[in-house]
Amino acid sequence: MKIEELNINDHYGEIGEVLNDEQKKRGLLIYAFQQIQKEYNYLPEDKLEGLSKKLNIPLAEVYSTASFYKHFYFKPRGRNIVCVCMGTACHVRGASKALKSLEEEFGVKEGETTPDQSLTLETVGCVGCCGLAPVVTVNEEVIGEVSARKVGEIIEQVKKGKGNGNNRG
Ligand code: FES
Missing domain, CATH: 3.40.30.10 (Glutaredoxin)
Incomplete structure (x- = not known):
């Protein structure tokens, strides 16, 4: 997944009409984590930094959101x-x-x-x-x-x- 290509108006369908940009950005975070982890098997630091910049969400907040979910990993995992x-x-x-x-x-x-x-x-x-x-x-x-x-x-x-x-x- 290319972080530059993330679009906050994608992925919401009709419900997007009732969400504000802030809500959409936060929702998009989880989708982005899933895509990144699918590709790399964990969440590399540089990808999280890229997400933080792209969505204008502080890096600490990006980390705290990801660490709330037990199935996201911050270190490489084995095959x-x-x-x-x-x-x-x-x-x-x-x-x-x-x-x-x-x-x-x-x-x-x-x-x-x-x-x-x-x-x-x-x-x-x-x-x-x-x-x-x-x-x-x-x-x-x-x-x-x-x-x-x-x-x-x-x-x-x-x-x-x-x-x-x-x-x-
Ligand atoms: S203790 Fe339940 S499966 Fe191991």
Whole structure:
């Protein structure tokens, strides 16, 4: 998405008639964040600065709006997002072991991305499949009853680049 081409009168249809320019600009921010993240997989600083200038919204406000939403990221993310559920059921059933193995194998801690950006390792409170605990997700795929063998398969999958990298939009 080219920030220069953003037009505050697009994207609103009929409702645009009842919004003032300020409201339209703020609404457009979210659309722009989505488009930027789709393209870059996160929100690069220079793009947010460009948005701030284009829409004449202070940069601090641009950041605070983006950080309100949990799904916008400010650091590059990996082509594969491996997420270990650390909710109670998964924790009790050994999720920490899976997390430790993944951390050791890829040399990253939870929340970090490998230098080659092949993987971002994350944790989550509960993915809603407690009956399958412990659970790990790889991109959109939910893997249940994660044993040491399954952790090995996840590692292979990421190393062979089999992860579909669908977080790239
Ligand atoms: S605690 Fe892991 S799926 Fe619910």
